[in-house]
Amino acid sequence: MSESGFDMPACLDGVRKRDEDSARLLFQHLYPLVIKIVRSHLPKRMAEEDLAQTVFMKIFANLDQYAGQAPLEHWVSRIAVNTCIKALRAEKIRPEVRWADLGEDEAQTLDWLASSNEDLHPDRSLASRDLAEKLLAGLKPKDRLVITLMSLEGRSIEEVKQVTGWSPAVIKVRAFRARAKLRKALEKLMKEEKP
Amino acid sequence: MNSGNDPLDRLLKSAARAPRPETGAARFALEARVLAGWRASEPADNGDYLIAWLRRAAICACVLAVASLAWNYSVLAGGHTGGGELAVADATMRTGVEP
Numbered sequence: 001m002s003e004s005g006f007d008m009p010a011c012l013d014g015v016r017k018r019d020e021d022s023a024r025l026l027f028q029h030l031y032p033l034v035i036k037i038v039r040s041h042l043p044k045r046m047a048e049e050d051l052a053q054t055v056f057m058k059i060f061a062n063l064d065q066y067a068g069q070a071p072l073e074h075w076v077s078r079i080a081v082n083t084c085i086k087a088l089r090a091e092k093i094r095p096e097v098r099w100a101d102l103g104e105d106e107a108q109t110l111d112w113l114a115s116s117n118e119d120l121h122p123d124r125s126l127a128s129r130d131l132a133e134k135l136l137a138g139l140k141p142k143d144r145l146v147i148t149l150m151s152l153e154g155r156s157i158e159e160v161k162q163v164t165g166w167s168p169a170v171i172k173v174r175a176f177r178a179r180a181k182l183r184k185a186l187e188k189l190m191k192e193e194k195p
Numbered sequence: 196m197n198s199g200n201d202p203l204d205r206l207l208k209s210a211a212r213a214p215r216p217e218t219g220a221a222r223f224a225l226e227a228r229v230l231a232g233w234r235a236s237e238p239a240d241n242g243d244y245l246i247a248w249l250r251r252a253a254i255c256a257c258v259l260a261v262a263s264l265a266w267n268y269s270v271l272a273g274g275h276t277g278g279g280e281l282a283v284a285d286a287t288m289r290t291g292v293e294p
Contacts, residue, residue: 120209128209
């Protein structure tokens with residue numbers, strides 16, 4: 001039994017025997033993990049609850065295939081990440097960000113980045129996140145995923161490997177290329193004339 | 196403090212500090228939708244099992260039918276002449292033995 005009093009093997013056994021209380025418990029246990037991944041990799045025009053529902057339906061439908069060799073959270077994370085990548089791929093348009101698309105706070109943040117070498121003030125973190133997400137929306141889903149996991153969530157290569165199933169070499173190469181693309185997009189935006 | 200001249204590093208560093216929305220308790224509506232979908236999947240699973248079993252049974256029946264046809268091909272094609280030869284042998288034997 002885990003520290004929180006949640007008995008994972010018993011719960012999984014209950015779900016396999018079609019016990020609804022066990023299914024509810026499993027949903028509630030996995031919800032914070034799934035919703036966190038969904039929010040980090042949500043396509044622009046999709047409701048987070050719809051994507052979370054798709055993830056949970058896949059989890060329940062494939063639960064018999066979970067052999068228990070890896071922690072359930074890793075298995076669930078991989079399903080959630082792959083579902084998000086698939087949803088992001090379906091988003092055909094990846095628009096380039098322009099000054100006109102930025103809010104006031106994001107524009108000020110960009111101004112600061114262009115005019116100073118100092119770190120941004122902690123008050124600017126929300127605007128920075130919005131600006132980063134707009135730039136990330138222009139990348140391919142896998143590039144976006146690797147930057148979000150490593151640079152925004154601070155995950156290690158080993159953690160990214162567990163979530164995605166990619167080899168460390170693939171992760172490093174993809175992260176390097178994704179950062180180069182993101183840097184190019186940011187520099188282009190900084191050089192653009194303000195409207 | 197300065198984290199280097201790269202604007203991207205500074206942007207991502209600042210963005211990583213942004214507070215994340217609380218995951219909170221599961222929303223009731225989502226929980227209800229997921230559990231309803233899970234309940235609805237039950238008959239489909241049993242149906243899948245039955246269909247798979249019937250498919251295997253049909254394949255076995257087809258294999259048996261083809262093997263049976265191959266085994267009796269010569270009889271069905273009418274080329275079996277063993278009966279006539281035995282009749283001639285019987286007649287020869289009877290003629291030789293009977294007075």
